[in-house]
Amino acid sequence: MKSLRYLLNFFVLMTMIVSCKTVPLSSVSRDADFGQYLFKKSRAYSSKYFSTEQLDIKVISDDTKNLRGKVNIMQGEYIYANINILGFELGRLELSVDSVKFINRIEKSYYFGEFSKVEGLLGIDLSYSQIESIILKGFVVDGSENRKLFKSRLNEGQEGFTYTYRSSFGAEVVSGFDIGSYNISSLDISDSKAGLFLSVFPGIYYEDPNYPRDLKVMVRSKSMDAEVQLQVGKISLDKFSRKNFNVNSSYSEILF
Numbered sequence: 588m589k590s591l592r593y594l595l596n597f598f599v600l601m602t603m604i605v606s607c608k609t610v611p612l613s614s615v616s617r618d619a620d621f622g623q624y625l626f627k628k629s630r631a632y633s634s635k636y637f638s639t640e641q642l643d644i645k646v647i648s649d650d651t652k653n654l655r656g657k658v659n660i661m662q663g664e665y666i667y668a669n670i671n672i673l674g675f676e677l678g679r680l681e682l683s684v685d686s687v688k689f690i691n692r693i694e695k696s697y698y699f700g701e702f703s704k705v706e707g708l709l710g711i712d713l714s715y716s717q718i719e720s721i722i723l724k725g726f727v728v729d730g731s732e733n734r735k736l737f738k739s740r741l742n743e744g745q746e747g748f749t750y751t752y753r754s755s756f757g758a759e760v761v762s763g764f765d766i767g768s769y770n771i772s773s774l775d776i777s778d779s780k781a782g783l784f785l786s787v788f789p790g791i792y793y794e795d796p797n798y799p800r801d802l803k804v805m806v807r808s809k810s811m812d813a814e815v816q817l818q819v820g821k822i823s824l825d826k827f828s829r830k831n832f833n834v835n836s837s838y839s840e841i842l843f
Contacts, residue, residue, distance in 0.1 A: 621748050621769060626737045629728045634796075634824040635662050637723060641820030644670070648813035659827050660722060666715075667829035679830060684715050688832045691841075697834045698841040712756040712778065725771050726762040727752035747772055756780070782809045798822050 637660040644654040652672065659667045669679040681688040682702065689698045702715055713727070720728040729752065742749045747766040753759045757780045763773040774787040790801040804815040 621743075621764070622738055622741045624769070625726070625741070625748075625750060625764075626732070626734055628724065629726075629732050629737065634723070636660065636824055636827045637662075638823045638826060638828065639819055639821075640823065643818040643820070645816040646813050647816065648811070658722075659829055660719065661827040662719065662723065663716075665827070665829065666719060666722070667827075669830070679832070681829060681832065682715055682718065689841075690832060690834060690838075695835075695838045696841050697832075697838050699832070712754050712758045712781075713760075717752075721760065721774075721776075725774065726750045727760050782807075784808070793819075793822060796822055796824060 637658075639656075639658045642656040642658065644652075644656055646652045646654065654670055654672050654677070656668060656670045659665075664683060666682040667680070670677045676692050678689065678691050678693070680690075685702050687698065687700050687702055687704065691697065713721075714729075717727050717729055720726070740751050742751070743766070745766075748764040748769075750762045750764070751759065752761075758778040759776070761773075761775040762771060763775075764770065765772050770792075771789060774785075776785040777783065784807045786805045788803045789799040790803070792799050798819060800819055802815075802817045802819070804817065806813055806815060
């Protein structure tokens with residue numbers, strides 16, 4: 588069960604950290620009202636598809652691991668991810684609006700269930716649409732955004748802007764933006780009840796599309812305390828692919 592929670596937390600970690608994209612300077616002048624721009628961005632439709640061709644993952648902890656992975660998204664429908672080491676798949680995960688599918692190759696087990704149980708499985712109370720919003724936009728859009736509510740979540744400091752979303756159950760997502768360029772400078776996700784704390788710092792970005800080539804991630808949870816370094820391979824915005832979730836008869840179902 589410990590390794591199950593480790594892999595599940597790690598899948599959500601991967602899908603969230605690839606979201607720290609920049610705001611193109613050509614789309615807004617430096618002296619424009621940031622709050623108005625971000626509100627408009629929250630209403631804008633993102634690309635239908637998002638996929639990383641390859642994700643090189645180095646987990647630095649007591650037992651350092653070099654892994655590879657992949658993330659694929661079909662907006663409004665699916666988030667698919669898998670992790671492998673030396674060509675051997677450790678597991679695969681698919682989140683949809685109403686379901687969760689997970690295969691654990693290490694323990695030869697699987698779980699297919701309702702998305703409403705994702706809070707208990709992953710230890711964070713964010714809906715599918717909110718998780719997808721973090722990936723595609725870099726901050727939370729919860730489906731009830733209005734200018735007054737949106738403005739109350741913005742704060743301007745000496746070094747930049749922050750946008751803070753707090754769920755009714757305690758999860759908090761803070762997106763930081765550079766005050767001059769509006770580039771995302773950090774992403775912090777925490778849920779004290781679940782014991783999950785995550786900080787992401789982007790490095791160099793691709794020019795088109797504006798996604799990071801590398802990221803430094805600090806993660807602390809009940810099952811993981813590590814630094815994660817990622818190198819993001821080619822990004823595609825015009826396709827979606829995922830493997831099936833057929834399981835061998837020898838695999839056992841995870842029950843809760």
